[in-house]
Amino acid sequence: MRKVIITAAVTGSRPTKEMNPAVPYTPKEIAEAAVECWRAGAAIAHIHVRDPQSGHPEFKIELFQEVKDQIQQQCDIIINLTTSGLRLSGTNVIEQRLKPAALRPDICSLDIGSLNFQDKTFMNPPEWGEIAAKKMREYGVKPEIEVFDIGHIYQAIDYIERDLFDNPPYFQLCMGTKWGIEGTPENLLFMQRKLPPNAIWSVLGVGKVQLSMITMGVVLGGHIRVGFEDNIYLKKGVLAKSNAQMVKMAVNLVNHLQCKVATTDEARDILGIRH
Ligand code: ZN
Secondary structure (H helix, E strand, C coil): CCEECEEEECCCCCCCCCCCCCCCCCHHHHHHHHHHHHHHCCCEEEECEECCCCCCEECCHHHHHHHHHHHHHHCCCEEEECCCCCCCCCCCHHHHHCHHHHCCCCEEEEECCCEECCCCCEECCCCHHHHHHHHHHHHCCEEEEEECCHHHHHHHHHHHHCCCCCCCCEEEEEECCCCCCCCCHHHHHHHHHHCCCCCEEEEEECHHHHHHHHHHHHHCCCEEEECCCCCCEEECCEECCCHHHHHHHHHHHHHHCCCEECCHHHHHHHHCCCC
């Protein structure tokens, strides 16, 4: 049976406790959510950090370090740190955004698109993608190439042709983000067909398209992502009680579709990352 990797994106930068009281803010809450997701079947934890009091998106390296340490003390889930770097300013934004990679997690997300639309519209500086890809390689971190629209795939292919990414490339198809490609079956099929043949890919759907996108992702041979970063509802009008509850839903889905959930070791093998 095919193995499907489940990623849990436990907090992101947009949802608040006002929207769903189970959204984690403090390093302890974020780490606990990741460990619970691992117990439920997630192989990868995608991590953002928050200001512990206000819950505003933060980018302090000490917070990333604390979350990473706390998770690693409790389980072997694959750690994926964001480099989205919202709310950063100054002249060395690129350097600041790459600080999580210096912690040498297994994976860092890399939005190569010239525009990132997930939370707030801002320009990726033109040199960002190349510098980030080189730094991640230097640190031995696998880039998770996040693509929000079809052009970003063409851009990633250009990077692959210029040997900026190691094989196999690992893509996250982000469907239904604001100003990004709409989360429809036609669009997911279109995106998937444009990927390089050896790509490992995962899909996420924002809000109400989450279930349809991950279902189709499993059917098409991909991997899937769930969690509060993408969606805080279990179903229409019903808030999820925890990130782990969403992972359990994803595990059931994978099993119903005659696939198996990948363990962390199996996910490392699939992605070609060190044990
Ligand atoms: Zn993220």
